[in-house]
Amino acid sequence: MYAPDRSQDLRWMQRAIDLALLCPPASGAYSVGAVIVGKGGIELASGYSRATGPREHAEEVALAQLPQDDPRLAGATIYSTLEPCSQRSASRTPCAQRILEAAIPRVVIAWREPSLFVDDCVGYEQLVENGATVVELPELAAAARAVNAHLGKLA
16 A cells, blocks of 8 residues: 655645646535555546536546556555545535545545535545545645635635
8 A cells, every 4th residue: 555654645735735726616616636646656646626527526536537446546545635525416426435436545635624515524434434544634734725715714
């Protein structure tokens, strides 16, 4: 499994934050960046919210670039600037579930989803309960929140 030291985690999360800056702002959605990194620190895929359509989430965009059975995912880490969502509209699979289905064993986030659109996001908990290692980088939370200034004050 790709489990780098903290300085490498911070570097990859900064890459995800830079991707989030590319998001077209939307009044009803977060701007999020995501990067999937394989063994040896090789970037496998990346994405950001609304990159390919108005309803796409960053993790969804990144995961769509790889076959779901790609063996590299079993040793990968996904970096997301926001906790992967635990619920979406009936026709969309939540990002936490997508990550679990892809069998990515390690997830790194900058901040937990506040109760702006969903009362209680439990993506972090779902990932941990299903065996994923989840790491939070609070030192980059402010930078990830700043990308979402279009939504007003966020916790």
